[in-house]
Structure formats: C-alpha cells, structure tokens
Amino acid sequence: MAKVKISDVAREAGVSLGTVSNALNHPEKLRPETLKLINETINRLGYLPNQSARQLAGGATKSFGLVLPRLDHGFSLQIASGAHNEARKHGYDLLIANADNDDILEDHYLRYFMGTQMSGVMVQPMASPDWHPAMTKMPVPIVHLDIHCSEPGYYVAADNEAQGRIIAELAIARGAHHIVVVGRAAFMQLTLRVLGIHKALALHPDIKIEVIDAGEWNTAADGYGIGAQIAERPADERPDFVVGLTDVLASGVVSALVDKGISVPGQVRVAGCDGNPLAWSGSVPLTTVAPPGYEIGRKGVQLLMEQIENKAPAKIKHIRVGSAARTVTAVAAEDINRQELVRPFLLERASTQASSQTDATAINLGAYL
Amino acid sequence: MAKVKISDVAREAGVSLGTVSNALNHPEKLRPETLKLINETINRLGYLPNQSARQLAGGATKSFGLVLPRLDHGFSLQIASGAHNEARKHGYDLLIANADNDDILEDHYLRYFMGTQMSGVMVQPMASPDWHPAMTKMPVPIVHLDIHCSEPGYYVAADNEAQGRIIAELAIARGAHHIVVVGRAAFMQLTLRVLGIHKALALHPDIKIEVIDAGEWNTAADGYGIGAQIAERPADERPDFVVGLTDVLASGVVSALVDKGISVPGQVRVAGCDGNPLAWSGSVPLTTVAPPGYEIGRKGVQLLMEQIENKAPAKIKHIRVGSAARTVTAVAAEDINRQELVRPFLLERASTQASSQTDATAINLGAYL
DNA sequence: GCTTGTACTTGAAACGCATCAAAGGGGCCG
C-alpha cells in the first residue's frame, strides 16, 4: 500500500525526476518515445501525483472552490451547475462544500479553500459578508454570489428584491387583501424578498401583510405545519394569498391547505420562489419566481477568471443579473391560459438552461393562483 | 497581496516557527499567553495556513471527497447530506465534486481526490466500477455508493432491484396490462430498477412492458416529451401504467398527459422513483419509491472511518441498505387513504431525515395511482 | 574537424508546513 511517487517512476523508467514531471505537465517537451515509456511506467506502477505537493511547488492549481449554504436548495444547485459548466469550459475543476446553514462551517470552508491554493473561491453567503471584511482582503480571488455587498469586492447577485416585488404585484393584481409570507427570513436573500414585498405593498396600505417564520430548515414539512395552522384560523383571519419564500415551503403549504379542505386557489392563492423544476411540472404546477441561478454561477466564474487573468488587485465590481420585473408584471396582470404560458416555458427553460442563455428573472404561472 | 506565511507570524510574534505550528495543531501544548499572542498575530496579519503544505508535511488531512454523477438529482443530494453530517460528526470535512454525467470527469475527480491526501473518497459511480479495477487498489480508502461491485472493495448500496420490484408489484396490484418505463437506463442504478421490474413481471407474461429512453439528462422536459408522445398514441397502444425512473421524469409525464386531456390516474397511472420531497407534497403528490439516500451517505462515511481506524488493508465489505419490499407491497395492495399514509409519511420523513434514523426503502403513495 | 544550434534531459533548489529530538527555563527537593 506504499504510495508510489515520482522518484519511483523515474527510477523504474530509467529517467530523471524532472523528466517525469515534464511528462505530466509539459508533454510537448519530451521525445515521444520517452513520453510513452514514462506513461507506461506510470500506469504499470499506478502512480498518482500528489496534489498537495504539486500545488505547493507549482502555485495555484486550476480549480475553484464553491461554498454553498445548503445542497438541497434548488437554487443553490442551479448556481453550482452554472459555475461547474463555466469552470470546465476554462479547464478548471470545481469543488463544492456544503456549509449546512452554519456560519462557522461556512467560514471554515472558506478558509480551507483559501488555503488550498485554489485559483478562486465563490460563496453564496448566508449573511451579508460585510460583517466579515477580512475575507474580502484575501490573496485569493473571491466572488460573492446571490448577495449584495456594500463593501468593495466582487459579487454577482440576482435581484431578490425584485423577486419579492414581482410576487407582491402578482398578489395585488389578484386582488389580495391579506398576504402571509412563509419562511425564515434569517437568510439575506429571503430578507430581501420580504423587503421587496413590503416595498411593493407600501402603496397599498389596505393590504395586510404577515410574515411567519418556518423554522430553520424551510422544509416541506415546515410549510405543511404553517399551512395547517393557517387552515385552522377563522375565515376572517385567514389570508387570501400565501407566499412561500421557497418552492418547497409553498408546496408544503398547499398540501396542508388542500388536506384541511381549503380550496386552492379558490379560497387561498399560493405562490413560491425559486423556480424548482419539480414545482412547475406535475399536474398542478406551482406559481414561482425563478431567479437566474445558473447564470449567477456562470457569471461568478467569469468574474473569477477576470481577476485571474488581469491579475489586478480586486477592484469593486458588482454584477446584477436580470430583473425582468416589468415584463413579468405585465404578463401577470393578464389572465393567462396556463397551457400556453406554463408548458412552453417549462420546455424552453430546460433547453436554455442547457445552453445557458437565460439571463432574466423569469416567472412561471401555475394553477394555485 | 503577498501571502503571509507561518514564518512571518513567527517573526512578528517573536516566537519560533514550530511554536506557531503548535498553536495551530496542538494548542494544548502552549502556555495560554503564548497562544493568545500568536492568535492575535495571526488575525492581525490575516494569516491563512497553506493547506497544501500542511497536507504534504503532515500526511492526510481530515477530509473526505465525494464524487457525484449529478447535483440536481435529489437522491444524490440525500447521499451528500448523509455523508456530510456523518463526516462532520467525526470532525472531517467533506468536499464534493460534480462529475456531470461524464465518465472521464468522474475518473478525473476521483484521481484528483486520491492525490489530494484525502483521508478517504466516495463515489456514486455511473457505471459499474468493475471496469476500472485500478481504482480499487488505491492507497486511499474508497467506498462505492449506490452500486454493487462484484470485485473486492467496499460499497454500500440501496437495493435498486428491489425498488423496481416494488413498483412493478404496485402496477400488478393496480391491474396494469401495459407498462411503460421512462428513463435512460444507461445508469447502472436505473438499469437495476428496470431489471427488478422485469423480474417481477416474469411471473406475469400477460403484462406488456416497454422501456423508453428519455435522453441524456432525464429532465422534466424529457418526461414531458415522452408523455406527449404517449398521449398521442391510439388508445389501445397506450399504456395504463407509466413508471418514471426518476421523480422529475414522472412529473413531466404527468404534466403532458394532463395537458393532452388524458386523465391521471383515470386512464393512465404514473409512479416515480427517488423520493424527492417536492414530488410528494403539493396538492397532488406523486407516488414514488424512496431509496434511503441519506443512510447510504452515512454508512459510506462509516465504512471510510472503519478503514481509517483499523488501517487494515481493505477487505471485502458490502453493505446493502434497506429493502422493505415485502412490507411496502402489502401496503400497496390495499386501497390506502392518501391522507393517512402520505401526509404523516411526509412529516415523519422530514424529521427522521434530520435525525438520520431512516434505514429502509420507503414508499409514498400519491394520487396518480 | 570544429562551431553553432537544436532538442532533450538532468538535478538541485525552493514551496510552506508538521514533526520531533533536543535545548531551555523554572521550580522543587535534598
């Protein structure tokens, strides 16, 4: 089980140590026979280069780190997917760490990546990174995703506030009088969505609004619990519009309401945020605002590449991806034939996602609205 | 931007290099004042230990690598989640790489992790690892997830065949005459599910079975396309039971059928596999077989720990997680009140997942059946 | 045959850190 190292290969192949190294990193410098001989020896011996030593000796490797707050959040996955594809396009590896909704872990992995000679690091932070300015002065390019930093630094964010506004305007268009927002707003992004909702509703003081914390995990079960609680209220205290800050939450709410005999969207309308594909397929699609996660991941890597290639000290650079609020609101105000809007969108989205062209916050009108 | 290293900290703090190293790795060996002084200096200078150098000098670090075929597959996420929690419990980090359905990438990341002085590596392989025996003889503990290896090596797998059998038995219990299985069976796991279906149906030669490839990505849009195709068949060539090898696929199929005016489950019943939470919440939950992904990830890490602690050369060790086929079939044969089965299960699952007790393949009976 | 050039190959010097044997310092006992 003793690990075979480069010197073993060299000895076995009868060449020098540096030559084996060249075979690995600059094969064009070697005579074809030598290269072939070395490669055969490598395979025969089962040699695996020690990445740590490579990184130590050679400086940064071509790989990026991505710290995500949670893996089971569809939106984070879209980010990961976009980042992955863009990174591979540039010949970089992407390593992902799950911070598991834990500030300390997030910080831990961040430092870990920083110290691993990664070429760059991306985070989708749980809180504003402003409280931790140390991170922005690191010797490794870093990009914050899905969040706005006031401090200097790179970030690319979706317009979460716009998403909230869109949802609120939908509610207004539907004649809502009492809106309940479900979700733990402890996450910056969700907070901004709530803010957007409040702002849009500022012009409508007659509409009552209520925010209910859904517990730490924002699961379907949490949504179900809150839905059940809403269902049990007397009719006049019951909202006529529920916004799940997350598709999974919204979905859970719908389950509970339906189970308790409340008609959706007859008595209560429900919408979510995230654009989870499962949410808008099935026989009864959920209405949902889809932030352009794929695009955010993509742009994040592009920003990283930019920093690497210019080697310039990170200047302030903010990118804000898509806020098709106007377009979408116009659409929402009309009464759409679901079949015409939803299905093509479902299909179109799947294909644009593959070709990664999508740039705007999109909305999908489902049947619960 | 020059990186500050351990010697800078040592000089600045007026102590020796080894002392700073001790502050990082064996703080208990230092006098509290010294420790405090060093920590302050570290923070003041913004020192970040170079992980590569640490690993090189100190041998393996406490971290595991996990290579997943895809991130947007709910099941893989459950694995990641289980592995993550178990790893953290032992004080290990978990780094995830996305192989993006690509054999070459999978191999690439595998080698990468192997060479990074990871303490252990896990893979959820796309194909049988038997074709690549080199990997099983590596100097790093490795565990294969969700797959059966005939070769010596460690693996922990769900009984995919049993899942297929369960679905098939459900179909039989529902009186199916013509079953269509939707999905790309190129993945080992899906192949096994198909195999299970075939085996269960072997006793029922009167039931017609058909497998339709859903394209490379197994997306909702793929499912929608196939659903549409099914809907357009003349009634007598149309199946009365559709199995999506994936929840997302099944969900897409349902969308298409409903859109085309085919009643579900009136004319066609639909079921999926994976146990995606979104699939079984909403107003119309999807029937789905849930392999114990969380548990697989957990057990995977446990196997890794076992290898590390015993330091024994990897002996053959196979773990097969859950196959509650009998129980479930019995349940399926009856006509269940959805409210009683589905909702409690939804809630219960969410909580057991948190406490990671779930061990068996479970099934959720939805409304499309 | 000698020079110049070309095409490879060599091996020593980092890379930043953990380790560990050894040295230092202080307290206690005799």
Next chain:
DNA sequence: CGGCCCCTTTGATGCGTTTCAAGTACAAGC
C-alpha cells in the same frame, strides 16, 4: 547550592512536487 524533573519552546529535517539553469547528445553548416 546542586541535581532532577517537568513544562515549554526551538529549529533542522523532510514531505513530493515544479521549475529552471545547466548539462548532454546529436545534427547541420562551414
């Protein structure tokens, strides 16, 4: 006051690479 022991700190050594200046061999040109 010397000896001993324990607690703390030191710094040289090596981890497995990459890199690069220096070397070798061989061919072509004169």
